[in-house]
Amino acid sequence: MQAFLEKAVSLRFEIAAVVLFGIGFMNLLLQNNLIKKIVAFNVMDSSVFLFLASQGYIEGRMAPIVQNGVTDASQYVNPIPAGLVLTGIVVSVSVSAFFLALVQRLYKHYHTVDFDEIMMMAKKKVD
Secondary structure, three states: OHHHHHHHHHOHHHHHHHHHHHHHHHHHHHOOEHHHHHHHHHHHHHHHHHHHHHHHOOOOOEOOOOOOOOOOHHHEOOOHHHHHHHHHHHHHHHHHHHHHHHHHHHHHHHOOOEHHHHHHHHHHHHO
């Protein structure tokens, strides 16, 4: 039991990322409110960023800035996951803004943000 707890503590960020992704994914599937779906999508995005950041960090290493003449790459953390996270955050904000603009247009047209109601109204218009 002690070994399991030590392993769980060492993987705490990965476990938190998986739990957050599961929460976001289930809410994305189960919620009918489009705003809640956007929030769930953002929770999923954040969990992926947490996972990437946790994979890029190595205990005992420094930021990749040359200090005190140390040029050995094994002394530094890999900067690529941090760059991917920053790029992902920019894309996530853009996608969220686009989703919110679409929901605003849907609300102006259908006067609701409930996905099932919008689909029923859209189906009636086609028939």
